[in-house]
Amino acid sequence: MGYQVKENPKCGRDVLISPRESRIAKKAREHRGTWKIQEALQLLNEAAEEKKEVLGHLLAEKYSHVREVMYEATESYREVVQEKRQSFNEAVADGKERIQELTTDIDKRVHNNPWLFLGMVAVGFFLSGYMMSGSMRSEVKYRC
CATH class of the missing domain: 1.20.5 (Single alpha-helices involved in coiled-coils or other helix-helix interfaces)
Structure with missing residues (x-):
C-alpha cells in the first residue's frame, strides 16, 4: 500500500519504506540542506569579520x-x-x-429619522435580552 523499495547502502539489500518514512526522510534531507547553507553563511560571516579587506x-x-x-x-x-x-x-x-x-x-x-433608529435599538436590546434569558432558563430546566 504505497510502500517503496529502496536499496540499503550498508548491507546491499532491498528495504521496504513506508510513505510516511519517505516523507520524513525527504524533510530531513531538506532540513540538512538548509542547515548546510546556514552553516556556510555563518562561516562566511565569521571570515568577513576577521578579514574584511x-x-x-x-x-x-x-x-x-x-x-x-x-x-x-x-x-x-x-x-x-x-x-x-x-x-x-x-x-x-x-x-x-x-x-x-x-x-x-x-x-x-x-x-x-431618529425615532426609527431608537426603535431599532430597543428591538435589538429586547431580542438580545430574550435570547440570553432563554439560554439561562434552559440551564435551570435541565438541572437535577
Missing part, C-alpha cells in the same frame, strides 16, 4: 557574480518592501476615507 578584494575580483546576486537580492527585497508599504498606506487611507463617509452617512440618517 581580503573578502572585499575577493568579492570585487574573483567572485563578482556572488556580489551581483547578493546586490540584486537586496534590491529586489527593498523594492518589494517599498511596494508593500505603499500599498498598505493606500489601503489605510482608503479605509479611513470610507469609514468617515459611512459615519457621516449614518449620522445624517439618524438626524433625519
Whole structure:
C-alpha cells in the first residue's frame, strides 16, 4: 500500500519504506540542506569579520557574480518592501476615507429619522435580552 523499495547502502539489500518514512526522510534531507547553507553563511560571516579587506578584494575580483546576486537580492527585497508599504498606506487611507463617509452617512440618517433608529435599538436590546434569558432558563430546566 504505497510502500517503496529502496536499496540499503550498508548491507546491499532491498528495504521496504513506508510513505510516511519517505516523507520524513525527504524533510530531513531538506532540513540538512538548509542547515548546510546556514552553516556556510555563518562561516562566511565569521571570515568577513576577521578579514574584511581580503573578502572585499575577493568579492570585487574573483567572485563578482556572488556580489551581483547578493546586490540584486537586496534590491529586489527593498523594492518589494517599498511596494508593500505603499500599498498598505493606500489601503489605510482608503479605509479611513470610507469609514468617515459611512459615519457621516449614518449620522445624517439618524438626524433625519431618529425615532426609527431608537426603535431599532430597543428591538435589538429586547431580542438580545430574550435570547440570553432563554439560554439561562434552559440551564435551570435541565438541572437535577
